[in-house]
Amino acid sequence: MTSRSFGTSNASGFQRSDASRPSLATSGNAVKNRQLTHLHAQLAQLSANLADTDNLVRMTSVQAESMRGLGSWHGGLFMAASKVLGEEAINREQGGQQR
Template identity: 70%
Template sequence: MDRYTSSGAPRPSIAPQSSGGIVKQRQLAHLHSQLSQLSSNLADTENLLRMTAVQAEAMRGLGSWHGGMFMAASKVLGEESVKEQK
């Protein structure tokens, strides 16, 4: 919708001038609310990432432990199969 009349003069606003400040205040309050929610979500994300890093390190240790168990089992089973073939 064009803000100018066919003669090129600006169209008068339909809303009263005093409500412009109210609308702006409402928009600012809404933006402040969204910013608070964003800040909260970022804090939650930071905590989750920190926890994920700790869990990833624990998974690394668990993987090493399992690898050691598989190598030990392979050595034991390999020795038994050599003994059985003799």
């Protein structure tokens, strides 16, 4: 297995590091700064999306409570309608038996 050398070698075979070449070091810093800027932008977008999600979850919670109230109200209406219709059916049966 051969090992890789990340430095460059000159004609005599000695290695020199890329840090000794200012153009490559500057280029590396520019890439790093660009990546950090991009990461910062992504973090800001993530933070905004999390704030939106938090707002939507709170709104959903309020709406769920309202839906619960509507369900209870409709349940009461169905029970009242059932009672009225049941009483009408009983009254019809009693009226039919009396004739």
